[in-house]
Amino acid sequence: MRLGVLDVGSNTVHLLVVDAHPGARPLPAYSHKAELRLAQLLDESGAIDPEGVGKLIDTVQSALEVAEDKGVESLLPFATSAVREASNADEVLARVKAATGVELQVLTGEDEARLTFLAARRWFGWSAGRLLVLDIGGGSLEIAYGMDEEPDAAVSLPLGAGRLTSGWLPADPPDAADVRALRRHVRAQIARTVGEFSRLGSPDHVVATSKTFKQLARIAGAARSTEGLYIQRELKRRTLEDWVPRLASMTALERAELPGVSPGRSGQLLAGALVAEGAMDLFGVETVEICPWALREGVILRRLDHMPTE
Structure with missing residues (x-):
């Protein structure tokens, strides 16, 4: 159907x-x-x-x-x-x-995290083992971890790229003091959740979803979206750390000229990068693999799971 x-x-x-x-x-x-x-x-x-x-x-x-x-x-x-x-x-x-x-x-924030996790699990399959899934939206950051299709831990934090940009980075290009203050805020928020996940053990595979992660991976050298869903795309923390100060020095218009960055999202890319960098650092993640499926696919999959087979 x-x-x-x-x-x-x-x-x-x-x-x-x-x-x-x-x-x-x-x-x-x-x-x-x-x-x-x-x-x-x-x-x-x-x-x-x-x-x-x-x-x-x-x-x-x-x-x-x-x-x-x-x-x-x-x-x-x-x-x-x-x-x-x-x-x-x-x-x-x-x-x-x-x-x-x-x-x-x-949807609650936890609903978002769980449905996004389901989409990532179905995309990568059981062979991926214990998954840690990171998703940066406009209003929130979702984190989920588990071995099965239902995560063992799932949280949502008010660290969306759009929310943080409007609340913390009013200038264009942003003021250096504002960037430092936002960085401290982001890391303090994420650090509160790390213990809940670390007690469950190290993940076998770390994946990231959302437009923010896709754009960060693209400017870091990942393949274009036109090359298809099945091309492996990654984002390395070391590369992201190099890009954060560069993004902080740019105007939104300058960021929009980067490969894969849309004008509508360029203004909030720095805030998203600070969240991505903070999450990868505090969770001890060196590389994330970009998952093409996310929340919308999770909603579809959950609906299909509850439909009778013919």
Whole structure:
């Protein structure tokens, strides 16, 4: 059947259309994205402002029209940290449902970590052994570890690249003191979780998902996305450590000229790099392998797991 996953994230609203059947690999059929940046549409009280709600409704309606055009039989709509943490989340969800008929499922941070872990496990298989999975979104950092399809530990930290950029790095290029302060904040937050994972033993394989990690790997020399999903892509901590001060010295416009970096994401790439560097350092990781599948694929896989086979 043809499924649509509607992901209302902190940066984008992304509709992924796939052809999927129980026991088979989901095959991407179409992708539709709109940059909404909900995390930046909050007022002083932490609520998504009326203009932002209106934009969200219009974007969801547009995605519904695309889904219909592409023959989607079932839509799986969900929202992550930007909606989850908005002080008027219930009102936003009600208005979206009233205007579009779409009932967004709000995932917890732990849900995000567990579903992303499931996607990584299915991608790499059982031979990967104990997996440590890192995912940097616009609003949060997810970390999960385990041997099975359900992780033994899963946490979500408020260390998303978009959130940190708007809250800590107002200047362009950023002020050196602000960068140092953000670096300290990121590492202090991550350090609080390390013990929970280290008691479980060393991972056999460390993987990273998300646009942030993909872009960092690309500027560090990984293959282009046009070369396909099955090319192995890695990011080494030593290379990332070399890139962080370079990114800190650049404007957003200059970062957008780097290979694989989109103009819409260039402003928050430094914050994402600081989170990636901090996580790899504090967890003692020298290299991460980039996983093409992430949260959206995890949502699809979980749905397929609960569908009856014919």
